[in-house]
Amino acid sequence: MSDILGKMTAVFIAILALIYIPILSLSLKMENTTRSMIETYVTQFVDNARATGKITPEEYESCYSKIALCQDFCTLEMTHSSRMYAAGEEEAVGYYSDFNTRDILDVMYNSDTDEIPYEMRNGDYFTVTVKNAKPTLATRLYRLFLKRGSSDTSIYVTYSGIVGNYIEVDE
Amino acid sequence: MKLTHFASIIIVLFCVVFWISSITSQNTVASSTSNRDYTQIITNACHDAIKVIDKEKTYVFKDESTRKNALDIFYKTILKGLDIDNGLNDKTISEKTPFVLLIDCDGYYLNYNTAFDTYMTISEPDSLCACTGLNTWADTYTGIDGKKYLVRFFLNDYIEIITDSTGEKFKGTLDEAKEEFVVLSFLTNDYENTKRYCIINTMEDTINYLLNTQNINTGSWRMGYSVSLSNIPGEDWTRMLKNPTIIGFLQGPNTNNLTDNLNVYGYAASEKLKGRLYYSDDDNLYYRLKKDAVPTTIVTYNGIDVEVKELNSNVGSMKNLAEKGNDPDITTYRDQP
Numbered sequence: 001m002s003d004i005l006g007k008m009t010a011v012f013i014a015i016l017a018l019i020y021i022p023i024l025s026l027s028l029k030m031e032n033t034t035r036s037m038i039e040t041y042v043t044q045f046v047d048n049a050r051a052t053g054k055i056t057p058e059e060y061e062s063c064y065s066k067i068a069l070c071q072d073f074c075t076l077e078m079t080h081s082s083r084m085y086a087a088g089e090e091e092a093v094g095y096y097s098d099f100n101t102r103d104i105l106d107v108m109y110n111s112d113t114d115e116i117p118y119e120m121r122n123g124d125y126f127t128v129t130v131k132n133a134k135p136t137l138a139t140r141l142y143r144l145f146l147k148r149g150s151s152d153t154s155i156y157v158t159y160s161g162i163v164g165n166y167i168e169v170d171e
Numbered sequence: 172m173k174l175t176h177f178a179s180i181i182i183v184l185f186c187v188v189f190w191i192s193s194i195t196s197q198n199t200v201a202s203s204t205s206n207r208d209y210t211q212i213i214t215n216a217c218h219d220a221i222k223v224i225d226k227e228k229t230y231v232f233k234d235e236s237t238r239k240n241a242l243d244i245f246y247k248t249i250l251k252g253l254d255i256d257n258g259l260n261d262k263t264i265s266e267k268t269p270f271v272l273l274i275d276c277d278g279y280y281l282n283y284n285t286a287f288d289t290y291m292t293i294s295e296p297d298s299l300c301a302c303t304g305l306n307t308w309a310d311t312y313t314g315i316d317g318k319k320y321l322v323r324f325f326l327n328d329y330i331e332i333i334t335d336s337t338g339e340k341f342k343g344t345l346d347e348a349k350e351e352f353v354v355l356s357f358l359t360n361d362y363e364n365t366k367r368y369c370i371i372n373t374m375e376d377t378i379n380y381l382l383n384t385q386n387i388n389t390g391s392w393r394m395g396y397s398v399s400l401s402n403i404p405g406e407d408w409t410r411m412l413k414n415p416t417i418i419g420f421l422q423g424p425n426t427n428n429l430t431d432n433l434n435v436y437g438y439a440a441s442e443k444l445k446g447r448l449y450y451s452d453d454d455n456l457y458y459r460l461k462k463d464a465v466p467t468t469i470v471t472y473n474g475i476d477v478e479v480k481e482l483n484s485n486v487g488s489m490k491n492l493a494e495k496g497n498d499p500d501i502t503t504y505r506d507q508p
Binding site: 006007009010013014016017021024025028032035043081125127129158159160161162164 | 175178179182183185186189190193197200204211215218219222244247248251252254
């Protein structure tokens with residue numbers, strides 16, 4: 001009996017050593033590579049939008065499809081912080097008003113018209129955040145034995161910057 | 172010992188070693204990824220802040236308002252980059268940036284934390300940053316007559332010399348100083364080099380002090396920074412003085428590997444060059460600031476005609492309109508910037 005138990009344990013450890021650990025290691029490395037690639041695509045997309053001052057549907061779709069090829073079930077959130085001014089008691093008051101992904105997509109994919117670019121102004125901020133909506137293979141494998149309560153988000157890429165190359169400064 | 176037992180021990184050992192090395196390498200990878208992210212954020216912040224300056228001005232950081240604008244944009248970009256946008260009043264960002272150096276031809280302006288006392292506890296949470304100008308650098312030199320002279324260098328050709336024994340003070344150009352103080356041989360032989368060394372050494376000492384004492388996340392006395400600024404002679408030095416530059420440092424939270432303490436930080440600079448960004452729209456190439464190349468729309472607000480696209484014209488900007496007491500329509504400005 002004890003011999004059978006010993007053999008079963010040996011087989012289990014052998015499976016663990018020869019199959020599970022290499023796959024886990026590979027999937028962790030793959031996750032890092034995926035993250036780097038997503039970072040590149042996001043940086044490219046944001047930098048283009050910042051330089052031209054507009055987000056075109058083509059560029060958005062191209063970025064999104066490249067990210068989807070790297071990692072399934074990723075969310076791409078865009079935030080456009082627009083520099084606004086309101087009349088104050090003595091002088092104009094500057095503030096930032098945020099427009100999120102839904103607002104931006106509504107402008108770009110308006111059903112009444114053709115696809116139009118979403119325009120931003122000099123001095124605005126544009127931020128893109130990409131994260132995985134479902135746990136990656138590495139996370140799932142990792143959770144088999146360790147850290148069951150860990151977060152689903154293992155790929156989190158955010159990149160932002162100011163739009164244009166001139167800003168209307170506050171005196 | 173049976174062969175199966177021997178194989179089991181080898182496999183278990185393999186598992187343990189592989190597991191430990193995997194955890195260590197994952198931590199190292201995570202740390203280097205964070206380092207890359209922090210560098211990207213601080214580079215972006217420097218780059219964005221340098222955009223604010225009006226390069227037509229002779230001294231771009233001389234006014235407090237221009238320095239404030241550059242620093243506001245700098246901190247705002249870091250906040251956005253770290254995805255913790257709580258507004259510009261978020262003091263935690265200042266705690267992570269021990270110094271921001273604004274460089275121009277009239278001097279170096281150093282923005283640093285004043286929040287930490289000598290015991291590394293936050294003493295003045297309401298006044299985290301202070302901007303000081305560093306436009307003179309002084310050191311003591313011994314003349315061939317054996318006397319000591321305190322020499323104060325400026326970025327321009329002026330020089331100030333105080334004789335240590337008499338307290339006699341001289342201020343004038345380099346040529347005048349050469350005639351007056353023949354005993355200081357470096358004035359004739361090696362002036363530029365001596366001046367550059369003095370400036371670099373002072374800057375290094377100041378930056379290292381700020382990094383090692385006014386930095387919240389270094390966390391441990393075992394860890395310290397030693398920044399070395401490069402000594403650039405000749406035309407490159409003049410170019411450095413000519414072009415406004417911003418240098419920033421961002422400290423991240425440290426992580427622990429099994430054996431090492433992994434430090435996360437970013438250190439970057441951005442320089443304002445003469446060229447400006449261009450952008451293309453399929454067929455045409457536009458100069459970003461050339462307003463004529465961009466079509467405009469006239470919108471009327473409360474009887475005032477506003478050219479919406481031209482943000483920098485007298486009535487066309489949202490800011491100017493707001494100054495006239497009108498609240499601009501946000502939707503129109505968003506859709507037709």
